[in-house]
Amino acid sequence: MVSRRELGGYSGALIAAAAIGRARAATPPTGEPVKFGVLVGLTGPSAVAGNACYQCMQIAADEVNAAGGVLGRPIKLVVQDDEGRPKAAVDAANLLSDVEKVPLAIGGYSSSTALPAGQVFNQKSVIWVTDATTNKLKTVGPFCFDTAGLADQAAGLVDFVKADHPGNPGLKLAGIFENNPIGQDRDTVSRERTKELGLAWQHSMLYQVGAGDFRAELQKLIDSKPDAILTDVYDNDAQVMQKQLYELGMTDFSSIYSYNLSAYSTLDPSLTNGMKGLDYVTSGPRADEFLKRYVARFGKPPSDAWAPPFYDAVWIAAIAVNMANSLDSSRIRDMMWPSAYHTLGVSGQGDKGFNMYGKQAADQGMGQMYKDGKYVDYTPKSSRSNLVVFRYSNEEGIVLDKAPSAEEFKKLYG
Amino acid sequence: MNVAQMLVSGLISAAELGIIAIGLTLTFSILRFANFSHASMAVVGAYLAYFLNVTLGAPLFLAFIVAVLAMGLFGVAVDTAIFRIMRNTGDLTPMITSLGLSLVIQYSVQAIWGPQFLRYRYGVRPGLSLLGAHITAPQLGIIVVTTVALFAFHALLKFTTLGKAMRATATNPELAQACSIDVNTVIRAVWFIGTAFAGLGGMFFAWDTQLDPYFGFNLIIPVFCVVLIGGVGSFYGAIAGALIIGLTENVAINLNLASFLAPLGLASAGDDISLSSSYKPAVAYGLVVVLLLLRPSGIAQRELI
Numbered sequence: 001m002v003s004r005r006e007l008g009g010y011s012g013a014l015i016a017a018a019a020i021g022r023a024r025a026a027t028p029p030t031g032e033p034v035k036f037g038v039l040v041g042l043t044g045p046s047a048v049a050g051n052a053c054y055q056c057m058q059i060a061a062d063e064v065n066a067a068g069g070v071l072g073r074p075i076k077l078v079v080q081d082d083e084g085r086p087k088a089a090v091d092a093a094n095l096l097s098d099v100e101k102v103p104l105a106i107g108g109y110s111s112s113t114a115l116p117a118g119q120v121f122n123q124k125s126v127i128w129v130t131d132a133t134t135n136k137l138k139t140v141g142p143f144c145f146d147t148a149g150l151a152d153q154a155a156g157l158v159d160f161v162k163a164d165h166p167g168n169p170g171l172k173l174a175g176i177f178e179n180n181p182i183g184q185d186r187d188t189v190s191r192e193r194t195k196e197l198g199l200a201w202q203h204s205m206l207y208q209v210g211a212g213d214f215r216a217e218l219q220k221l222i223d224s225k226p227d228a229i230l231t232d233v234y235d236n237d238a239q240v241m242q243k244q245l246y247e248l249g250m251t252d253f254s255s256i257y258s259y260n261l262s263a264y265s266t267l268d269p270s271l272t273n274g275m276k277g278l279d280y281v282t283s284g285p286r287a288d289e290f291l292k293r294y295v296a297r298f299g300k301p302p303s304d305a306w307a308p309p310f311y312d313a314v315w316i317a318a319i320a321v322n323m324a325n326s327l328d329s330s331r332i333r334d335m336m337w338p339s340a341y342h343t344l345g346v347s348g349q350g351d352k353g354f355n356m357y358g359k360q361a362a363d364q365g366m367g368q369m370y371k372d373g374k375y376v377d378y379t380p381k382s383s384r385s386n387l388v389v390f391r392y393s394n395e396e397g398i399v400l401d402k403a404p405s406a407e408e409f410k411k412l413y414g
Numbered sequence: 415m416n417v418a419q420m421l422v423s424g425l426i427s428a429a430e431l432g433i434i435a436i437g438l439t440l441t442f443s444i445l446r447f448a449n450f451s452h453a454s455m456a457v458v459g460a461y462l463a464y465f466l467n468v469t470l471g472a473p474l475f476l477a478f479i480v481a482v483l484a485m486g487l488f489g490v491a492v493d494t495a496i497f498r499i500m501r502n503t504g505d506l507t508p509m510i511t512s513l514g515l516s517l518v519i520q521y522s523v524q525a526i527w528g529p530q531f532l533r534y535r536y537g538v539r540p541g542l543s544l545l546g547a548h549i550t551a552p553q554l555g556i557i558v559v560t561t562v563a564l565f566a567f568h569a570l571l572k573f574t575t576l577g578k579a580m581r582a583t584a585t586n587p588e589l590a591q592a593c594s595i596d597v598n599t600v601i602r603a604v605w606f607i608g609t610a611f612a613g614l615g616g617m618f619f620a621w622d623t624q625l626d627p628y629f630g631f632n633l634i635i636p637v638f639c640v641v642l643i644g645g646v647g648s649f650y651g652a653i654a655g656a657l658i659i660g661l662t663e664n665v666a667i668n669l670n671l672a673s674f675l676a677p678l679g680l681a682s683a684g685d686d687i688s689l690s691s692s693y694k695p696a697v698a699y700g701l702v703v704v705l706l707l708l709r710p711s712g713i714a715q716r717e718l719i
Contacts, residue, residue, distance in 0.1 A: 042529075043524060043529045044529065044628070045628070047528075047529035047530065048529070048530050179692045204690075205691045206690065206691060206692035207691065207692075208692075208694070208695055210626075210628060210632065211632060211695070212619070212623045212624075212629055212632055213427065213622070213623055215423040215426070215427075215664065216420075216423060216663055216664040216665075216666075216667055216668060216691070216694060217667065217691035217694060219416060219419050219420065219423065219664075219668055220667055220668050220688070220691055221691075222416075223416060223668070224686075235531075236530075236531035236624060236626065239531070239624065240623050240624055243538055243623075243624075244623075246538060246540060246541075247538075247539075247540065247541045247548060247549075247550050247553070248419070248541060248548050249540075249541055249543070249548045251540065268537070268538055270538070271538060
């Protein structure tokens with residue numbers, strides 16, 4: 001097995017081709033396609049992001065097929081729309097498992113759909129690869145994987161805010177979070193980290209996704225008089241809230257820090273000037289190539305920073321199938337760890353290795369800012385770099401190159 | 415606690431809900447069934463205005479006027495094509511049909527315009543400062559236009575022949591018919607006005623926030639709450655219901671009970687004893703339960719006026 005360090009000098013395509021066991025000029029795959037289930041919100045409150053996620057998967061699927069496919073066969077994405085609703089996600093997961101009989105499924109941008117779908121897939125021993133970020137994904141089971149960091153990593157934004165306010169030990173923070181599993185996780189993590197850093201947490205605004213009118217909640221947030229506001233708002237809610245904050249008299253947005261700054265990218269600059277935060281980056285070794293292909297095919301970059309991890313998910317899954325040399329989901333599952341260990345992805349900084357839970361051992365964000373209508377890198381006042389890395393300080397921060405043993409699975413999941 | 419802002423935000427919510435709820439209660443008063451497609455009519459009106467304003471480039475106010483009139487005609491067409499046939503089938507059949515119609519409308523809108531959120535061609539403006547509250551020109555316009563519309567409708571009901579015919583039909587349709595009132599004309603007028611109001615409410619909501627295929631679904635329960643609190647079929651009741659729901663939603667989570675408990679020695683003046691914002695949706699529905707327990711028929715009697 002080639003070591004991680006040795007792989008560092010190779011291009012991604014060659015790594016993939018080598019793992020698939022074919023020459024660079026791959027023989028076209030033939031035969032009945034291998035189905036990869038896809039479960040995302042193509043409609044519903046996260047439809048813009050969901051469609052971007054699916055587009056990233058399509059690019060990866062085409063590349064996998066161009067590199068020889070899996071087991072000599074092409075892969076076919078079998079798509080189901082979770083509509084952003086947990087019930088629809090569960091129904092779709094059952095359909096993919098029982099009717100389409102997929103060995104693995106990829107998707108679940110939103111934690112509120114990824115979690116229930118993951119529970120269904122895990123019960124049926126179908127591998128589920130998501131980039132949702134609720135910490136509760138750690139409890140789903142051994143068939144659940146994640147190609148983006150969990151809510152635990154949200155603590156990085158609190159550190160970022162503190163670093164941007166040097167000499168203010170009494171910094172008062174407030175947060176805006178979705179009233180769903182991931183939002184509640186981030187609220188908890190943010191408050192705990194705030195306390196650890198000796199800062200003050202003033203107010204948590206937990207809002208109903210897609211509600212449309214947030215004036216009452218925003219007024220309460222403003223009245224709590226925080227020095228900085230951490231926002232975990234996505235898609236269209238981000239745009240409505242920003243507009244309503246502006247209408248409620250807020251004109252200086254330099255006190256707002258976002259976990260997902262690119263969600264505000266389509267807003268008028270007067271509504272974002274000064275906003276800072278972290279953005280999930282697409283800066284792995286093959287990121288430029290991936291972005292060029294994406295733009296060539298779809299006309300513009302991915303509309304959501306969390307879509308590219310799904311590109312990596314398809315590649316990791318495809319390589320795992322070939323390493324398993326089987327469509328048995330348990331064997332594929334056991335190969336997910338070495339596959340991710342040796343895959344240089346495009347999302348984050350490319351390192352997609354899994355820890356014992358099948359989740360990311362570390363995750364990265366880049367400090368950014370909206371300045372005079374431009375989206376620029378931003379380094380906090382007392383930092384030397386705008387790169388924020390969160391790695392678990394315990395055994396969860398260790399990347400595994402092979403699957404946990406049966407005993408270890410039992411210890412983790414009972 | 416910014417009381418002025420709470421009141422202003424409450425009035426804006428009340429205006430948006432109220433204009434839609436008036437149409438719903440009007441439909442119920444004459445046609446005697448709960449029209450679940452009513453909130454979807456708000457969505458259609460909003461998208462029609464979007465088509466006129468953004469796709470065809472019409473000025474926003476002209477787009478609104480044309481869309482309101484078009485929605486009125488659309489309501490008449492829907493009644494002619496669908497609900498007229500169910501006139502004598504009781505209230506369950508048209509209610510279920512209206513539920514199906516609302517889903518057809520939602521998914522059709524989504525198929526035509528896509529799931530992404532859209533906005534009218536109207537820039538974002540800062541709020542005007544008014545007695546400690548911030549209100550934008552569009553929001554002020556929404557309150558003013560809604561008020562004018564309600565007064566106009568009151569005048570129609572009180573002083574015109576059509577209005578009297580509508581009141582008579584609402585009170586006793588058989589007797590109204592026996593008195594040579596053309597009930598079919600009244601019904602067409604009800605659909606025209608009710609759907610036009612729904613469309614106008616949808617346009618206001620979309621103008622104030624943004625436009626998406628699902629906002630009708632988000633509005634249907636608050637609108638029904640307004641109608642239930644006000645008294646099903648009551649015009650003035652719907653106004654009162656809208657004010658209650660709109661103000662309660664904005665006041666309840668901002669009200670700091672410490673300022674009331676502190677003089678009693680039960681809290682300190684600097685404490686924050688208020689509802690978490692995550693309870694905001696529950697407040698309105700909790701209020702519906704409480705008010706209906708106290709007054710099951712709603713605030714007003716079941717009369718149109």
